Amino acid sequence: MKALICDEPGRLSVIERPVPVRGENEVLVRIRHVGICGTDFHIFAGKHPFLEYPRVMGHELSGTVEETPSGSALKKGDPVYIVPYLSCGQCHACRKGLTNACQNIKVLGVHCDGGMAEYVSVPEQNVVPTGGIALADAAMIEFLAIGAHGVKRGGITASDRVLVTGSGPIGMSAIIFAKARGAHVTVMDTREDRLAFAVDGLGADASLFANASAETEVMRMTGGDGFDVVIDATGNAIPMQRGFNFLAHGARYVLLSVVRTEITFSDPEFHKREATLFASRNAQPDDFAEVVRQMEAGKVPTRALNTHTGRLEDGVSLFNEWSQPEAGVIKAILEV
Structure with missing residues (x-):
C-alpha cells in the first residue's frame, strides 16, 4: 500500500509498505479521506514535543471497512470514521470513563503511525459508522469533536x-x-x-x-x-x-x-x-456523536470549512504549499 511518511522535519516521502495485518479484535479500514490538522503541520515543521521520526501522520480519518473480527456488527464496505485515541482501558482515567485522558494514550499519527495511508488497522471500538454523513465530511468529525x-x-x-x-x-x-x-x-x-x-x-x-x-x-x-x-x-x-x-x-x-x-x-x-x-483534552464518544447530530441537522458548514483537497500521492508538494499562511487553508483533506 501507499503511505505518506514524514521522514524527518521538513521532509516527506510517498512510500510503499505492507498492508497492516489485522490484529485480534481490530478492524482493517480502507482509508478514503484524511483531514490535515495543525498537529500534522507541527510534525512536518519539527515542532511537536511527543513524536519520533519517521512517522506516518494522519488522525482525522474516514474510510470503508475491509476486514472485521468474527461476530462484529460491522461488515465489509461499511462507511466509517475513526476515533484516533487508542486508550488502554485499564488506567485510573479509563476506569472512570475518561478515555480521552487515558494515562497511556496513543494517538494515531502522533504516538504511532496514522492514517495517511491506504489502510489502517485499529481496535473495533474506535471504528464508528458514519450514518448518513458523506465520507469527505466524516474526515472532519474528529477536529470538530x-x-x-x-x-x-x-x-x-x-x-x-x-x-x-x-x-x-x-x-x-x-x-x-x-x-x-x-x-x-x-x-x-x-x-x-x-x-x-x-x-x-x-x-x-x-x-x-x-x-x-x-x-x-x-x-x-x-x-x-x-x-x-x-x-x-x-x-x-x-x-x-x-x-x-x-x-x-x-x-x-x-x-x-x-x-x-x-x-x-x-x-x-x-x-x-x-x-x-x-x-479540555481530545474528545469523548458523546462529543463525536454530537458532531454527527449537528452535521445531520445542517448546523456544520462542511463545504465552507473544507477549503482545500488533493491526492495522497501529491502530499509531498501539497504539504509545502498548504503550510504557508497565504494558502488560506482552513481544513485541507487528502483523498486516498
Whole structure:
C-alpha cells in the first residue's frame, strides 16, 4: 500500500509498505479521506514535543471497512470514521470513563503511525459508522469533536456570553458548537480574514481584533462585566495568559490550547471572580456523536470549512504549499 511518511522535519516521502495485518479484535479500514490538522503541520515543521521520526501522520480519518473480527456488527464496505485515541482501558482515567485522558494514550499519527495511508488497522471500538454523513465530511468529525468537547467542558448555555480566542479550525469548531447551544459568541484574533469568516460563515455574533486595546473593548462590549465563558484556541502562552483578563465574575475559562511552557495568572483577580479553569483534552464518544447530530441537522458548514483537497500521492508538494499562511487553508483533506 501507499503511505505518506514524514521522514524527518521538513521532509516527506510517498512510500510503499505492507498492508497492516489485522490484529485480534481490530478492524482493517480502507482509508478514503484524511483531514490535515495543525498537529500534522507541527510534525512536518519539527515542532511537536511527543513524536519520533519517521512517522506516518494522519488522525482525522474516514474510510470503508475491509476486514472485521468474527461476530462484529460491522461488515465489509461499511462507511466509517475513526476515533484516533487508542486508550488502554485499564488506567485510573479509563476506569472512570475518561478515555480521552487515558494515562497511556496513543494517538494515531502522533504516538504511532496514522492514517495517511491506504489502510489502517485499529481496535473495533474506535471504528464508528458514519450514518448518513458523506465520507469527505466524516474526515472532519474528529477536529470538530475537540471543539464540541471544550464547549461541553465549559457548560455553555443559551444565557452565556462566550469569547473564543483564536479562529483557527479548533476555534471555529468551538464557535459552531457554542452557537448550537444558543450562546452569544464573540471571536477574537489577529487575522481579519478569519474574523470575517467566523461571522459570515459560522454565525459568530461579533468579532474583536486582538490588539493592545482588547481589554477595553471587551469591557465596552459586555457593559463592564466580561465574558461568562472564555475558550482559548490560540496555542500560544501569551494570549492564553491574557484570556484571564476577559473573565466575568463567576466565569469559566476553557483551555483548548496546550503549550509546553508554564502559564501564570493573578490569583487575587482569579479568586475574587470565583472563576473556574478547565483543561479540555481530545474528545469523548458523546462529543463525536454530537458532531454527527449537528452535521445531520445542517448546523456544520462542511463545504465552507473544507477549503482545500488533493491526492495522497501529491502530499509531498501539497504539504509545502498548504503550510504557508497565504494558502488560506482552513481544513485541507487528502483523498486516498
